[in-house]
Amino acid sequence: MEFLIASAIGALVAGGVYLSLRARTFQVVLGLTLLSYAVNLFLFAVGRLTVDRPPLYAKGVADYADPLPQALVLTAIVITFGMTALSVVLALRSFLESGSDQVDGIADEEAES
Structure with a gap:
């Protein structure tokens, strides 16, 4: 079970880093979201996954x-x-101002010339 959780966290981090380094803003937003999912899963794993236990201390x-x-x-x-x-x-504001969804704000055809 621990290997499965660790693999899922690793896959989410790898996908998040890959998408965060892309040139388009939508892919960067998706990458940040995947990284946040990985952090949430890591926080759950740190809390020791227990089954059939009460959520609070009882006498x-x-x-x-x-x-x-x-x-x-x-x-x-x-x-x-x-x-x-x-x-x-x-x-969205960057796209409306620059007319491009590139992270640096330069359109593809402008970058080639």
Whole structure:
């Protein structure tokens, strides 16, 4: 199970870094989103995945699920939504100003000449 989680985190990080280094703004936004998914999955994995355990400490229960990683992931999801919305608005504004969706703002035909 740990190998599967680690492989999923590695694949998400690799895909996120690859897309973040692309030249088009939409691919960069998708790359940042994949990186945030990888961070969320990592936070869940750090909290020790437990099954059939109560979420909070109860009297007489020796083993329980840690609620802190769940709270961190919920906070990270909200922050990711805000970051993605801001990135999309900035990319749209850049496209409307420059007429190109390239990260550097230079259109393909201008870059070749």
